Amino acid sequence: MxxxxxxxxxxxxxxxxxxxxxxxxxxxxxxxxxxxxxxxxxxxxxxxxxxxxxxxxxxxxxxxxxxxxxxxxxxxxxxxxxxxxxxxxxxxxxxxxxxxxxxxxxxxxxxxxxxxxxxxxxxxxxxxxxxxxxxxxxxxxxxxxxxxxxxxxxxxxxxxxxxxxxxxxxxxxxxxxxxxxxxxxxxxxxxxxxxxxxxxxxxxxxxxxxxxxxxxxxxxxxxxxxxxxxxxxxxxxxxxxxxxxxxxxxxxxxxxxxAGREVPQGPSLGEVARVLRRHAELLVQHDGAKKAMRDLRKHMAWYFMGFPVGSDLRRAFAMVSSLEELDELITKLDHDAPFPADALGPRGRQGSPGKVTLPHGWLEDPDDDCVPEAEDMHSGG
The missing domain is CATH 3.20.20.70 (Aldolase class I)
Structure with missing residues (x-):
């Protein structure tokens, strides 16, 4: 260690x-x-x-x-x-x-x-x-x-x-x-x-x-x-x-x-629900309710990773369309469920390795300073 x-x-x-x-x-x-x-x-x-x-x-x-x-x-x-x-x-x-x-x-x-x-x-x-x-x-x-x-x-x-x-x-x-x-x-x-x-x-x-x-x-x-x-x-x-x-x-x-202090324990499911609700509020302030709820859906699996949330309830959260609906779904969670120890590992995209796609002849001359035609990217990736 x-x-x-x-x-x-x-x-x-x-x-x-x-x-x-x-x-x-x-x-x-x-x-x-x-x-x-x-x-x-x-x-x-x-x-x-x-x-x-x-x-x-x-x-x-x-x-x-x-x-x-x-x-x-x-x-x-x-x-x-x-x-x-x-x-x-x-x-x-x-x-x-x-x-x-x-x-x-x-x-x-x-x-x-x-x-x-x-x-x-x-x-x-x-x-x-x-x-x-x-x-x-x-x-x-x-x-x-x-x-x-x-x-x-x-x-x-x-x-x-x-x-x-x-x-x-x-x-x-x-x-x-x-x-x-x-x-x-x-x-x-x-x-x-x-x-x-x-x-x-x-x-x-x-x-x-x-x-x-x-x-x-x-x-x-x-x-x-x-x-x-x-x-x-x-x-x-x-x-x-x-x-x-x-x-x-x-x-x-x-x-x-x-800071050398003791790291706090992971939150209970009830506290995670509070964080999720706060996230929703901030998104609504930035983008309006419709886009905010659509954006929030991608986060649901990450917030509930490892917690005892049934498949039906998970699906409902993944399709949430309003703050009111979110509040109703939150009441159905087991707020006392402790943070799962097995939720501390990798999360998000992992995928598999693969060959990198490059422009034709890209590897021929590392000192070539010609500008490639890659400027039509959209912001955000």
Missing amino acids: EDVTATLSKPALKIGPYQVDPPVVLAPMAGITNVAFRQLCQEYGAGIYVCEMITARAVVERHPGTMHMMTFGAAEKPRSMQLYGVDPKTMAEAVRIIVGEGLADHIDSNFGCPVAKVTRKGGGAALPYKRRLFGNIVAESVKAAESAGVPFTVKFRIGIDDDHHTFLDAGRIAEAEGAAAVSLHARTASQRYSGQADWSAIARLKEAVQTIPVLGNGDIFTADDALRMMARTGCDGVVVGRGCLGRPWLFGELEAAF
Whole structure:
């Protein structure tokens, strides 16, 4: 078992001017980390809570749906946004709009998405293979953000597959071009979300990148996982993704663990129902009742994971259409049911590994800095 004493005594994480204590970041997740979910998580603990991925071209073109996604709660500090793009000029222009209009306080960038519709056009986890193009995007974005003192950070994966690792080059390039921090999801794109994250890659990145913080991402499902990752790798902070699905209170557990306090026990089913109801209220405030209830349905299986909720009741929750109906269904739950110990493991999408779809000839020249045609992505992934 790792000695976490050094982890608890590490200097506070700083990203640009922002001290992040505890050193925890909510990973942007498409269709999940909207303003409602971020506010819910933030009610449990401090950290940086990143909004859903925003497409740079959609910002430049002021797409109405994208502008609505770029909404932050009054208490969100710093307001953190993740941008996706493959063109240095478009990314820089999007950053200039964001910082010039005061739309965010921190900008992250997505070079880790493994989804085929992204990688087949050279975006996401495919892009760091093109070292010069990657460097140009980071350099232009950093320059555009610096004018307003907004830190620009970079998130990527180990590489395309086991034969094409890019993370060490990506980390060194991002550091050299002025990024404020880097985050590594310790899987390759070909793994997608399957198997185990290779935390040793985070340790290697930490050794390679000396002057800016390195954050680790992958397989953090409990507060103890976060402490173990930092103890094992020496990373400066953790990025939490699927582990908080249906468990926004995880951020309270993380705050307690990093402060050296006892981690609270998991909530009873009655408390989970209260959290679910709060989530619904926040979604209604953001999107209106119809869209909110539709969005909430995807969270039901995560909230009730492992709890003794009958199949008929689960189906009813998964089809809920109003707050009134939700309230009625909540009365049918066993509010005293304790949090199940077997609900602490992986949750959310896992899938299976597979070949990464790339543009024709993509692997022929890693120094080719031509911009691929991947700019028609919709915000949110």
